[in-house]
Structure formats: structure tokens, C-alpha cells
Amino acid sequence: MGIPRILIVGAGLTGSALARRLAGAPVSLTCWDKASRPGGRMTTKVFGDMKVDIGPKFISRKPDDIEDSIFTELIEKNLIQPVTYDLHQSHSVHTNTRNTPAPVQIKLSTLEKEIEKELEKEANQTTTTLNEENLEPVGQDSNCWLEGDEQDCTVLVKPDNYTATFGSQAIVEYLLKRSTVKPETKTFLNELNAVEPQNSSDVVWEAQNHGRNFKEYFDAVILTIPVPQFLGTSSAVGRPLGNYLSLLQQDQEVYNNLEKVTYSTSFSLGVFYSKSCTPLEEIRQQKVKYYPGNDIIKYISVECEDEGGPVSVCVHSHRTWAHQNTELTKEIAKDIIYKELENLLSPDGSLPEPLQTMCHKWRYSQTSVPFQGVPGAVTLIEEPLLIGAGDSFSISNVGGCLDAARVAQDILKQRFNF
Ligand SMILES: Cc1cc2nc3c(=O)[nH]c(=O)nc-3n(C[C@H](O)[C@H](O)[C@H](O)COP(=O)(O)OP(=O)(O)OC[C@H]3O[C@@H](n4cnc5c(N)ncnc54)[C@H](O)[C@@H]3O)c2cc1C
Known part of the structure; x- marks a missing residue:
């Protein structure tokens, strides 16, 4: 041959x-x-200068990862950057340029009380102090999520997690x-x-x-x-x-x-706004907000390149809801999820008119x-x-x-x- x-x-x-x-x-x-x-x-939707990842939000390693040369290469080339967490500092997001890689810092201690309830149900955890060694896997994404508890505040930490710098x-x-x-x-x-x-x-x-x-x-x-x-x-x-x-x-x-x-099924909704508003700004500061108590929306992430400039929002559906609604067309799903986004963030109607909304049905989302x-x-x-x-x-x-x-x-x- x-x-x-x-x-x-x-x-x-x-x-x-x-x-x-x-x-x-x-x-x-x-x-x-x-x-x-x-x-x-690994799809990034683009609208003008804005982009939104409608697939993975976080770049996760295998829990038992051996050193992978490609993962290392992606870090070195600044295509991915580690998410670090610091419970004691105010939430700061270090913006990054191609030449100066810097870890993104997210304060995770402000996550909702509802998460606490959900986690109690799911994980039956004992209260521990936040220490990498005694963090325990929880929930459906148990290979990714860890729970710790400090000063009456439940936090979720994805260890060894990264974000994609350019999508x-x-x-x-x-x-x-x-x-x-x-x-x-x-x-x-x-x-x-x-x-x-x-x-x-x-x-x-x-x-x-x-x-x-x-x-x-x-x-x-x-x-x-x-x-x-x-x-x-x-x-x-x-x-x-x-x-x-x-x-x-x-x-x-x-x-x-x-x-x-x-495989599970899920829907992702990408929404682009010309400017931010208070409910979006609150999420942007945490980068991601989870809604385990909501039937339709699992989490919302908000990003913007320039303070005060246009923002892009990604809404991921709950798998259970998506599973029950696999036959929905993405157009119908888009309307349902957007309505729920408005209900959650601005029941009084304070969200600006979106420039663009797009929905994707992941028939094969994750295994x-x-x-x-x-x-x-x-x-x-x-x-x-x-x-x-x-x-x-x-x-x-x-x-x-x-x-x-x-x-x-x-x-x-x-x-x-x-
Ligand atoms: C909503 C969502 C959230 C996620 N969240 C995370 C996360 O937080 N962290 C994380 O690490 N991972 C996450 N993932 C998982 C991660 O994105 C996937 O595991 C990974 O991208 C799968 O890559 P793949 O190349 O194996 O498969 P795919 O990306 O599915 O690639 C298969 C390719 O085959 C092509 N194809 C299919 N059929 C044919 C055919 N007959 N002929 C030719 N081409 C064909 C398709 O067009 C596609 O491009 C998420 C995924 C989704 C959808």
C-alpha cells in the first residue's frame, strides 16, 4: 500500500x-x-461586531485529564483562558487582548438562592468549607460542576474550566x-x-x-x-x-x-441588543446566571466588548424541557424562550428591542x-x-x-x- x-x-x-x-x-x-x-x-453566531457562542459556554477538561498537548497549545495561543474564582475579591472581569493573556476572574458567590435549593435536592451534600479537595460533584453535569459552601453562600465552581477567547x-x-x-x-x-x-x-x-x-x-x-x-x-x-x-x-x-x-436535546437562543440595561448588566457582571427553578431556561450569559456598547446574550434551555419539546421548530422555540427571557428579566418590559434573535435546535447536544x-x-x-x-x-x-x-x-x- x-x-x-x-x-x-x-x-x-x-x-x-x-x-x-x-x-x-x-x-x-x-x-x-x-x-x-x-x-x-463549536458554533459562534456573529451579528455585526458581536458574537455569541451557542454551543459550549465553558471549555471543560475531562475530570481525569492527562496532559493533552492540544489543550496546552490552545492555552499557549490564548485561544482559551482559565476561569478563576475568588470569593473574597469583588467580581472583576479582566478583558483580554491577543498579546496579554490574563485569567478571567468571576465572583461566583452571588449565585441565586434557588441554586442552593436545587443542589440540596440533587446532591444531598454536607456543608463544607470551600477547598478544592472537599468540593463534590453535583447535578446533571456532575462531571463538571462542584459545590462548596462558604459563609452561608453556596458556590458552583467548574474546576479547570476555560472560556474561548475569540469564540x-x-x-x-x-x-x-x-x-x-x-x-x-x-x-x-x-x-x-x-x-x-x-x-x-x-x-x-x-x-x-x-x-x-x-x-x-x-x-x-x-x-x-x-x-x-x-x-x-x-x-x-x-x-x-x-x-x-x-x-x-x-x-x-x-x-x-x-x-x-x-444524546440530550437542547435549544440555544442568541440575542443581540444595541445597548445594555439593568437586568442584563447584572448578569454580565457574573457572566453567567443559572435558573434551576425555571422550567425552560437553564442559564443566561451576557457579554459585551465595550462598556455601554452592544451586548450579546445566550440563553440555553433546560434539557428536560427540550426533551419534552424535541418536535418544536426552532422558530416556535425561539418565541417561547424569548418570552420566558422577558418574563424572567423584565416582567415590567424594560428589555430593549433586540436587533436580532436566532435560535438553534441541538438535536444532538451532549451525550x-x-x-x-x-x-x-x-x-x-x-x-x-x-x-x-x-x-x-x-x-x-x-x-x-x-x-x-x-x-x-x-x-x-x-x-x-x-
Ligand atoms: C448547547 C451545548 C452546550 C455545551 N456545553 C459544553 C460546555 O460547557 N463545556 C464543554 O466542554 N463542552 C460543551 N458542549 C459539548 C461540546 O460542544 C461537544 O462535545 C463537542 O463540540 C463535540 O465535537 P465533535 O467534533 O465530537 O462533534 P460535532 O461538533 O457534532 O461535529 C460533527 C460534525 O459532523 C458533521 N456531520 C454530521 N453528519 C455528517 C455527514 N453525514 N456527512 C458529513 N458531515 C457530517 C456535522 O456538521 C459536524 O460539523 C456543549 C455542547 C452543546 C451543543
Whole structure:
């Protein structure tokens, strides 16, 4: 075999981190993404000079993270910066420039009393003093959130958390730039078949895109898309066709584990205002405000580049509400969530008229049940090589996806001896 031809399906975080890792490797790399831009769930919506991250707000590490070279690179390049907390200082947010990285400091002690109630229900915690060692995981995001208690004030701390300095999509764009691949966007993997080309006994993958009416051949394919999307176990339309499915079914143990992978659904609303107002300003100072007592809204984050200038707001729905309303169109969801935002922040109608509102339905938001053992990446079919990677196989956060890329690279290295 000459240089192995490798196809990465998906130019999200996992795909781009894998492409970055394979820069310099003796492989011929191709990446397809069905969307018009790379990013996947790391999507930043832009309106004028304003931006809002409608995917991850925080960049989380895996709880048991080993030192990841890409995470370190992102810190060094100031694409992500640590969130630190200081209970005794007033809340200050150090703005950052490209040349002078500085940690963002957020006072977390002002979080709502309702959180306290919710946490009591969820976590059954004992009161402790705030000390990294006796912080305990709580709640649905238990792999991320920790609870501590000091001076009658409950705080939530995400340890080792970071924010994306220029938006989460910039991380993916950076990784792709540092790789050797330019993703082919608007290129849906419509069909994936194992075929034996003429004059060769090696079975290879034939990947097809119907829209542009072309097919290409690969020695290995890495699927970084959520498992239910390529398995067709959910109501998702557009599952790729092809014999990869029947080949997958030949290993019942792997197939059963794939079938168990499930995702939560969520809606994100991005809102842009030309100027701030008191309720938005209060949230902006904390950066994020959580509403565990509210049925629809989970949290609101507010950002602005210049004091007194335009502000962007991101509203994330509760998973339970989103789960119960999966069939809502994003237009209807947008109206419901915006109304709830007004109810919460300005029952007297003091929110300014928005310049723009946009809603996104994340049918596959974060993994609820990952592949057994959370291996990061798995060899799904040996011949021709098909690898599954991404948060279907890992912890559903940035650290988990970076880990998935590392494991996928190891599998490729072993197979192709580089
Ligand atoms: C609302 C929300 C909040 C989150 N909060 C956090 C957080 O606070 N902290 C944190 O660390 N993480 C968070 N996450 C999780 C994190 O964003 C994801 O784990 C990560 O972005 C997943 O990256 P991925 O590359 O594995 O998958 P994706 O980003 O889903 O990438 C898959 C790509 O495949 C493409 N694709 C799909 N099907 C096909 C096909 N047939 N052909 C071609 N291309 C295809 C898609 O267009 C997509 O670009 C959050 C996610 C969401 C949605």
C-alpha cells in the first residue's frame, strides 16, 4: 500500500483535533462536513461586531485529564483562558487582548438562592468549607460542576474550566489551519460502502456524496458524528446509506454498545441588543446566571466588548424541557424562550428591542449515555478500517473530544505504522 488515504467525517472539534494531530504524518488526509462551515457544535453566531457562542459556554477538561498537548497549545495561543474564582475579591472581569493573556476572574458567590435549593435536592451534600479537595460533584453535569459552601453562600465552581477567547468556533478554525487539510464543506457523506477495487485484493471504503455527484476511495474512515446519526437509531433523517451498516452488525457486541448511545436535546437562543440595561448588566457582571427553578431556561450569559456598547446574550434551555419539546421548530422555540427571557428579566418590559434573535435546535447536544467504557475512539470495523470517535465515545465536553482525537490517532498509527 502507498500512503494511506484517510477520510475524517466531520469538521467539528474531534475531526479538527485529529487533523491537527495528523499534520506531518505520512498520510493523505481528507475531511468532509455537511455544514457550510467547520465547527460542528463549536458554533459562534456573529451579528455585526458581536458574537455569541451557542454551543459550549465553558471549555471543560475531562475530570481525569492527562496532559493533552492540544489543550496546552490552545492555552499557549490564548485561544482559551482559565476561569478563576475568588470569593473574597469583588467580581472583576479582566478583558483580554491577543498579546496579554490574563485569567478571567468571576465572583461566583452571588449565585441565586434557588441554586442552593436545587443542589440540596440533587446532591444531598454536607456543608463544607470551600477547598478544592472537599468540593463534590453535583447535578446533571456532575462531571463538571462542584459545590462548596462558604459563609452561608453556596458556590458552583467548574474546576479547570476555560472560556474561548475569540469564540468556540475559532478553536476549530485554528486547529484546521495548523493541520494539512482544508475541509470540504457542504459535503454530506451520503453513502459508505466497502468495495474491492479492480486489480487489488485490498478492501477499501468508497465514500459518496450525492449532491456533488462524486465518490472517493479511502483506506480508513473516521466517523466523528454522533452515533445515532450514522446508525439511524433515532428519528434523524439523512443517515448515510451503504453496507457499512451490515458490516457493523457482524460484531454484535460492538453494535449493541453503539445502539445504547443516546444524546440530550437542547435549544440555544442568541440575542443581540444595541445597548445594555439593568437586568442584563447584572448578569454580565457574573457572566453567567443559572435558573434551576425555571422550567425552560437553564442559564443566561451576557457579554459585551465595550462598556455601554452592544451586548450579546445566550440563553440555553433546560434539557428536560427540550426533551419534552424535541418536535418544536426552532422558530416556535425561539418565541417561547424569548418570552420566558422577558418574563424572567423584565416582567415590567424594560428589555430593549433586540436587533436580532436566532435560535438553534441541538438535536444532538451532549451525550447522555456514551459508548460503554468511554474509550474515546473505537475500531468499529477492521477491514477496511472504520473508527468511531468523538463524544459518543467519550465524556461530552471539549477535553473528552480532544482525548478522542488522541486515541483515534493512536489507532491509525498502529495500523499504518507511522
Ligand atoms: C448547547 C451545548 C452546550 C455545551 N456545553 C459544553 C460546555 O460547557 N463545556 C464543554 O466542554 N463542552 C460543551 N458542549 C459539548 C461540546 O460542544 C461537544 O462535545 C463537542 O463540540 C463535540 O465535537 P465533535 O467534533 O465530537 O462533534 P460535532 O461538533 O457534532 O461535529 C460533527 C460534525 O459532523 C458533521 N456531520 C454530521 N453528519 C455528517 C455527514 N453525514 N456527512 C458529513 N458531515 C457530517 C456535522 O456538521 C459536524 O460539523 C456543549 C455542547 C452543546 C451543543
